Amino acid sequence: MNLPLIAGQVIVAGQAEGEILYSDVPLSFWGGVDPTTGEVIDRHHPLSGETLAGRILVIPSSRGSCSGSGVILELILNGHGPSAILLERPEAIITLGVIVAEEVFGRSIPVHCLGTEAFHALADMSLVQVSDTASDLSNAPASQITLSARDQALLDGRHGEAAQVAMRIVLRMAAIEGAAELIDITQAHIDGCIYTGPGGLAFAERLRDLGGKVTVATTLNAISVDQRRWRSQGIESGFGEAASRLADAYVGMGAQPSFTCAPYLLDTAPKRDEQIVWAESNAVVYANSVLGARTMKYPDYLDICIALTGRAPKAGCHLDAERLPKLRISLPPLSEVDDSFYPLIGYLTGLLAADDIPLIDGMADLAPDSDDLKAFGAAFATTSGAPMFHIAGVTPEARDADDFRALSIRRVVVSQADLLRAWGELNGAQAGPVELISLGNPHFSATEIARLATLCAERTKHSDVAVIVTCGRWTLEQARKSGHVADLERFGVQFVADTCWCMIVEPLIPRHTKTIMTNSGKYAHYGPGLTGRTMRFGSLADCVDAAVSGLDLDRLPDWIAAP
Numbered sequence: 106m107n108l109p110l111i112a113g114q115v116i117v118a119g120q121a122e123g124e125i126l127y128s129d130v131p132l133s134f135w136g137g138v139d140p141t142t143g144e145v146i147d148r149h150h151p152l153s154g155e156t157l158a159g160r161i162l163v164i165p166s167s168r169g170s171c172s173g174s175g176v177i178l179e180l181i182l183n184g185h186g187p188s189a190i191l192l193e194r195p196e197a198i199i200t201l202g203v204i205v206a207e208e209v210f211g212r213s214i215p216v217h218c219l220g221t222e223a224f225h226a227l228a229d230m231s232l233v234q235v236s237d238t239a240s241d242l243s244n245a246p247a248s249q250i251t252l253s254a255r256d257q258a259l260l261d262g263r264h265g266e267a268a269q270v271a272m273r274i275v276l277r278m279a280a281i282e283g284a285a286e287l288i289d290i291t292q293a294h295i296d297g298c299i300y301t302g303p304g305g306l307a308f309a310e311r312l313r314d315l316g317g318k319v320t321v322a323t324t325l326n327a328i329s330v331d332q333r334r335w336r337s338q339g340i341e342s343g344f345g346e347a348a349s350r351l352a353d354a355y356v357g358m359g360a361q362p363s364f365t366c367a368p369y370l371l372d373t374a375p376k377r378d379e380q381i382v383w384a385e386s387n388a389v390v391y392a393n394s395v396l397g398a399r400t401m402k403y404p405d406y407l408d409i410c411i412a413l414t415g416r417a418p419k420a421g422c423h424l425d426a427e428r429l430p431k432l433r434i435s436l437p438p439l440s441e442v443d444d445s446f447y448p449l450i451g452y453l454t455g456l457l458a459a460d461d462i463p464l465i466d467g468m469a470d471l472a473p474d475s476d477d478l479k480a481f482g483a484a485f486a487t488t489s490g491a492p493m494f495h496i497a498g499v500t501p502e503a504r505d506a507d508d509f510r511a512l513s514i515r516r517v518v519v520s521q522a523d524l525l526r527a528w529g530e531l532n533g534a535q536a537g538p539v540e541l542i543s544l545g546n547p548h549f550s551a552t553e554i555a556r557l558a559t560l561c562a563e564r565t566k567h568s569d570v571a572v573i574v575t576c577g578r579w580t581l582e583q584a585r586k587s588g589h590v591a592d593l594e595r596f597g598v599q600f601v602a603d604t605c606w607c608m609i610v611e612p613l614i615p616r617h618t619k620t621i622m623t624n625s626g627k628y629a630h631y632g633p634g635l636t637g638r639t640m641r642f643g644s645l646a647d648c649v650d651a652a653v654s655g656l657d658l659d660r661l662p663d664w665i666a667a668p
Contacts, residue, residue, distance in 0.1 A: 108232050110234055111217070116195070123188050140183075153634075174297075181206040183304075190214065250285060250286060274407065290321060290416070309409070319358055319412040326388070327577075330608075331601050332349050366385050366548050367547045381398050384404065387486045389403070397501040402422075422492050428493065434464070434517045447481040461491055483626065495509070524665045536657055542651060543621050547625075547627070557598070561598070566652050623642060624644060
């Protein structure tokens with residue numbers, strides 16, 4: 106049978122044929138696709154329940170987590186991945202996973218960028234073949250990028266084999282990003298230390314065994330277990346040992362065992378305009394948006410490659426022109442909100458923005474603090490592929506509400522109905538019994554722990570409800586010194602360090618749990634697919650009330666109620 110031939114801009118070369126799996130909604134592979142089976146597990150996505158194995162996946166781009174590169178790597182290596190990926194527009198996260206599979210393991214699938222017209226033409230097609238006869242970026246020569254003497258030495262292997270492999274990957278991604286040169290960076294934050302499967306572990310251990318050493322200050326994201334206590338927590342030994350080995354491999358390359366998904370809470374947080382390389386989606390948007398530092402949304406594995414070389418593509422949010430907003434989102438008038446407002450608005454903003462950097466009007470008078478912006482950014486990074494946001498009158502590059510007035514950008518006005526719809530999406534479970542309260546996605550700060558202690562004071566937790574807080578080691582030590590940890594442990598709170606909710610499994614999640622309640626927009630979105638449980642979402646005070654009563658009563662906040 107002569108199948109229609111599809112050929113776009115070749116990002117990764119190769120040929121394939123098969124059945125199309127099409128969606129016009131971007132997909133996060135981490136939290137959205139099972140890395141062992143290839144099933145789409147994002148229960149909010151149109152492809153939920155479909156399997157990728159052997160099919161030609163056609164999506165506009167990726168969104169959400171930087172760890173999607175790790176998932177596609179595992180799928181390629183275990184044979185449950187798509188036979189090809191066709192994108193509407195260039196993207197880094199999925200592409201990098203394919204490049205690592207090719208460069209390090211000799212396994213690959215074709216990846217093409219089609220452009221808008223050709224992409225949408227596939228909506229009604231079923232069987233196609235993919236050719237690599239069009240323009241090819243898959244092996245762009247280094248001569249297209251201006252290299253310093255040290256860059257060339259790294260590429261030639263004069264700084265070791267690990268750095269050479271890393272430099273090759275950096276240059277391939279730089280060509281895809283359209284960079285003409287590389288820049289020095291001052292620090293890195295590694296998200297690839299999350300255990301997605303044996304492929305990611307083999308990659309890290311190979312770089313370490315080849316003599317890889319980071320060249321800049323490097324912190325590590327939350328890992329997949331509490332490294333010091335996973336055995337006592339009942340974690341299955343095969344998983345716990347593999348996840349711990351992965352963390353050790355990165356520490357062996359010189360990274361600090363910080364193990365937090367909120368590196369902006371550390372003393373090492375970057376300053377405004379500092380050129381850095383951070384992965385972990387919420388950390389990236391916080392660094393760019395709230396701190397005013399400069400990083401692209403780096404995929405897992407490219408983060409360590411840049412840390413090993415100290416060089417990053419001069420592209421994306423490293424450049425002034427790439428940090429400008431492309432749409433303006435206006436919120437309805439709001440005089441008073443609770444803390445559930447910020448993750449909800451972040452979630453909704455991400456859906457509206459897609460890949461575009463937004464400017465949000467209507468929040469300045471609310472004076473959001475760092476915890477509010479953390480919650481906003483994490484939810485935004487879950488539903489958007491954009492690397493940053495601006496909030497008029499709040500974030501450092503939009504202090505003056507008129508800063509971007511001269512830009513000709515589209516405008517979106519949010520209604521009360523939009524807020525109510527988003528609230529319904531995050532509250533997937535029926536109101537009623539709750540068995541687990543999930544707090545700390547991203548990791549709780551010391552101020553959030555203090556606020557939780559105040560809310561729990563002189564109250565008694567329901568015996569059938571577990572309350573778990575995840576936070577970084579450094580934050581946990583701060584909270585211990587203040588006495589808040591002891592107070593909360595008396596209430597019945599369990600603290601878990603090193604890991605975070607996107608990686609937590611049974612038995613830390615009690616096996617009898619049917620419904621989880623959280624104040625995290627990020628976890629409310631990912632939770633159903635990752636855990637198989639239904640989710641309730643609300644403010645921190647609502648979560649504490651549910652911990653005490655055993656019930657979520659579905660109280661709609663005053664600020665979201667229809668006028």
